[in-house]
Amino acid sequence: MLSCWKDGDFMGWIEGLNASMEYIEKHLDDDIDVVEAARLATCSEGQFRRMFSYVAGVGLTEYIRRRRLSCAALALSRGERVIDVAIRCGYASSTAFTRAFREAFGVSPSDARRPGTTLCVFPQLTFSLAVVGSEPLSWRIVTHDEMRLIGIAFPCDAAMDAPLIQMADEGREELRHFWGSASQAGDIERLFSLADDGGPRRIFGVNSVRRGDLTYHIAVSSSEEAPAWTDEIRVSRGSWAVFECVGPCEVATAEHYHRIYAEWLPASGYELAHDVSLEVYPSGDFSSTGYRSEIWIPVVERNEV
Structure with a gap:
């Protein structure tokens, strides 16, 4: 039994995921309510976490962590103090923040404040229609x-x-x-x-x-x-x-x-x-x-x- 491809269903699903991404992006400096993000994607929290991880190729918690650290890298490159950025990202201490930042970017937050330091930023995810499925899926x-x-x-x-x-x-x-x-x-x-x-x-x-x-x-x-x-x-x-x-x-x-x-x-x-x-x-x-x-x-x- 095969279902027909419904463009409206597909686009609605994509729009829901993108609404969730926008919500997360707006609340990177706050406590993110994953239940609310899931509601925007019209599913439960567990379903949302599962769908996100398989579609995006990265877990939701890890994605949020990467986005927060990416925003931190941009803030540091503009000269903001390490301790201020660490607190805004939700880290209890600059030591914990420095450890996470170094793991993500290979340099310390202090190095990121220096002009000319190369940083790899993790961009915000967006979802779009793509032509896939060349191999049959039974x-x-x-x-x-x-x-x-x-x-x-x-x-x-x-x-x-x-x-x-x-x-x-x-x-x-x-x-x-x-x-x-x-x-x-x-x-x-x-x-x-x-x-x-x-x-x-x-x-x-x-x-x-x-x-x-x-x-x-x-x-x-x-x-x-x-x-x-x-x-x-x-x-x-x-x-x-x-x-x-x-x-x-x-x-x-x-x-x-x-x-x-x-x-x-x-x-x-x-x-x-x-x-x-x-x-x-x-x-x-x-x-x-x-x-x-x-x-x-x-x-x-x-x-x-």
Whole structure:
């Protein structure tokens, strides 16, 4: 089943994202209300953080940090005092500000005040219509009853914008270590022993945003009582957009997430239903170029205005 491309939907989605960017830009010197930024993009905070990270290629918190430091660099180049700029950027001390500034630009704030110092500024993001999608993106819509999953958790650092975890090299390395450690400890086999029979052997990667907490689970579908070393995850009944990924799972998953949020979602006629997405991994060689996995994104039809 394919949806028609609706230019109005796409442009409305872009306009919402750009309104959010304008709001953030106007409040770089203040406390930024991410809930308000998300409202302008007509989605929840968790959805906004996730969509932003996959479309922009950088987490929202990191983007805001970079923009504040870029504004700081411009202020310093005009001769403003380091301590004044540090306070305006929200740093409790000039030491913390200097450390962050040096990490971002490779020079100290004092150096930035000197004429002739080269600085690399991170510009404000804007979103626009682009011609993409030369490669086909296979998808289907399915309706699934409530799912009860049992799994082990990898709490993600909210400050690093966890929805980006599969996209960045550092995040993929952390997930690789998490899966490897779970396998070596026997946790994955123990999870499989709890899985309900009646289908092919498969395991889930579960991304969830609940009450601001960002978590990744390795889980199985199970009706067994959840042991103390596991979490129970309830996923509500609803419609899902299902995308097949072919290739080594950590690379294929990241590439598909980007295309789902950057290409498919704005033009599909659907919007996110809630803040849980699933990665479905059948038994097999995760590193094989022919390995087939799936990404499940919860969706509802977008309301026409």
